[in-house]
Amino acid sequence: MNYEDFFKDKLNDLKNEGLYRTFREIDRHQNLFPKALEYNKGKNREVEIWCSNDYLNMSQHPEVMQTCIDVISELGTGSGGTRNISGTSSYHVGLEKCLAELHRKESALVFPSAYTANQSTISILCKNIDGIEIFSDELNHASLIEGIRNSKAKYSIFKHNDVEDLDRLLKKSDKDSPKLIICESIYSMEGIRSPLKEIVRLAKEYSALTYLDEVHSVGLYGPEGSGVAAELGISNDIDIINGTLSKAFGQMGGYIAANSQIIDYIRSFAPGFIFTSSINPSVAAASIKSIEISKVAETLRLKIKQNSSLIREGLRSINVPFISNDSHIIPILVDGPLQCKKISKLLLDDFGIYIQPVFYPTVPRGEERLRVTITPKHKKNDIDNFISCIDKAWDILELKRENNKNVHSLA
Ligand SMILES: Cc1ncc(COP(=O)(O)O)c(C=O)c1O
Structure with missing residues (x-):
């Protein structure tokens, strides 16, 4: 195989289609x-x-920046390893407590990004639950899709924000199979909300777990910026909430919040959590400060x-x-x-x-x-x-x- 030609041809195809990306x-x-x-x-x-x-604009908030600088002076820049191997500082633990409180969940788990949080959580959850069927909105983010595909579980895609279509697919599925419905609360590329209350209603009717990506909502909507599920008063009906530290909170990293058993399960089994270095302690500390400020x-x-x-x-x-x-x-x-x-x-x-x-x-x-x-x-x-x-x-x-x-x- 001529490797050079392969890469050149693929890039040329992309350019000819107008889909080549450039950065400024x-x-x-x-x-x-x-x-x-x-x-x-x-x-x-x-x-x-x-x-x-x-x-x-929390990435440039003076108190957030100062917190980050103070912790760098105290602990240095890197975290020193994976969470298991010297990468768990008091700031990581504090951040997870703060996130659990924000979403009124028992526990939270921080990942290097919301992308890895989505991908690793969904893939390990669905790989390990025998016979699970996934129902995913057609405009779900690439990280959710990657998680679904990597799990190799059976999945159906419902029309965007179409509760009737979701109902139709749920009806067709095996009534005894475990199920997981995955959606976003505010879709990143269109800014439109999902019909969350109706989705939760269907999840209850068909005994499905629910996974909600609140990446573009946390910090901005709901009481104290705790997201759309909280705004609608249905956080308790969402089994796993996913969010990011990198958008409204202006830092780096992602997380899931759920009951302590689910969190402990993902913490214990997800390779995308176990085998990667944790975020820098200074980033964890800056995230806590940013969340505190964002709440008010x-x-x-x-x-x-x-x-x-x-x-x-x-x-x-x-x-x-x-x-x-x-x-x-x-x-x-x-x-x-x-x-x-x-x-x-x-x-x-x-x-x-x-x-x-x-x-x-x-x-x-x-x-x-x-x-x-x-x-x-x-x-x-x-x-x-x-x-x-x-x-x-x-x-x-x-x-x-x-x-x-x-x-x-x-x-
Ligand atoms: C809907 C959605 N989920 C997850 C992510 C991943 O977030 P992060 O940048 O923290 O990896 C993004 C990124 O833009 C997103 O739009």
Whole structure:
């Protein structure tokens, strides 16, 4: 086999399809956000960020940064190993206690990322429960899909947010088989909520376990930012909640929260937990501080709500198609990966607006988008300027103007 040709051909195929990804170098200086400096060929230039997942800007909160620095001075940078081999500090244990309390669950378990938390938990759970059948929303995140596939368990995919379809599939399944329903509370690429109460109702009816990815909700929704399940008062009906430390909490790492038996089981059996080094103690400490601050950050949460409404109003006023929702994620729809990349490049190069294009496989083909995320640090004049730049870019590229374009995720 000619290995070189193989890799070259595969990359060329990707480029020909318009699906090749490029990165821009953006340094988010802590005193500038949402402005940042783009580093290009030895030069810096100021740009404005419109696609960060540092939703509450906690990564740059002075108290969070100071906590991280203090613990580095105390314990150094690395954790020293896996959790089993010298990688469990008092900060790791403290963080798990803090997460369990946040979600009103008995226990929590921290992983190096929410990706590994999803993948390892689902795969080991479903590999070991004989005859389990999995029911997964068609827009579930890649980490959930990886977990399902790795488990080799039988699975069915229900139409996105379609409770009737889920019911139909559950009805068809073996009534005595163990079951697991997997969904997200707010879908990452469309910002739409799942019909969680109805899903929980079906889970009870068919005696299924429930697994909920709250990665884009924790810190932002529910009492003290404890997520959508808590907002709906149904945390007790969700068996396993998954969240991240890397988005609203602004750090690094992921976790699951559940009853202590499930957590002990995953802790004891999941290779993705056992055989990898733990997060740095400084990160665990900064996460605890960030969660403490986020719990009482009602003003910031309100600001996000107001800012996202302003953006939606602005986009409506210039007739640019976007997916309508009530969250902090505002997906602007652009036809095709090439156009999507073109407008993203134009916005950055000519207007200093940084917003990455999103295309397959992150979203289905034909549903390319600019995924706008709003933070409390964006001001009214930033939003006005953003809308005006989108308007100009739309004109320059002669893109179609229409409201509520019909993508399947809107159904
Ligand atoms: C829905 C969802 N789940 C899980 C993850 C993984 O999170 P992490 O960045 O902590 O690995 C992401 C990442 O963006 C996500 O969107």
